[in-house]
Amino acid sequence: MPEYEKAMRPEDITRLFVERSNAGDAEGVAALYEENAVLAYPPGGVTVGREAIRALWEKVLANRPRFEPEEPLPTLVSGDIALTSTPPKDGAGARAQVVRRQPDGSWLRVLDQPEFVPPAR
Template sequence: MTDYQAYEKAMRPEDLTRFFVERSNAGDAAGVAALYEEDAVMAYPPGSLTVGREAIRELWAGVLAHRPTFEPEPPLPTLVSDGIALTSTPPADGTGARAQVVRRQPDGSWLRLLDQPEFAAPTA
């Protein structure tokens, strides 16, 4: 079983995106999964849901086996209310967005609860 507690923790909601890029580019699927709550839900692959940290780790192990490179994306303003935050970034091509709902943990760190890696804005 993976020791997710051994990874550096995100002490600000915005840290999660930076850690995601660093760990993905290092090919560390367990490190990416450590950014999620135990029962997190991720809307990926497109049209599907991946539920739970272990399923998310398995998904990322498959994705990262192809050695994709992720570039940092400038964060949009974070919305925070009562231990819940909405973080988001615009993708490089400028269409749609990426959004995550994150929750403050008892130790003050933040983990992803809901992750929508990509969604497109409706077209007129």
């Protein structure tokens, strides 16, 4: 795997995700996840593990979608675990990620909920 910039703050992951996605770099996106991370995507399903996440992003990025940076909500940190989130520009729900500090001090995603749509009432 190439040497990628590491997320030294939980908030860095969102920026790196946007940069790598817009560059069409599925391997770079997958490098932001722990080996056994869980991604709540595709809608209604889950993708488990860095390799499966890389394969999924390869398909998604083949269509060359453009991602815009989103202003993060305040990060919640408890020891080596943090919760990051962003309100989507379309105002629907929120995106949330649980990230964990690695032995080298960098952060990787453990759980990723890219789109949360509240149930209809």
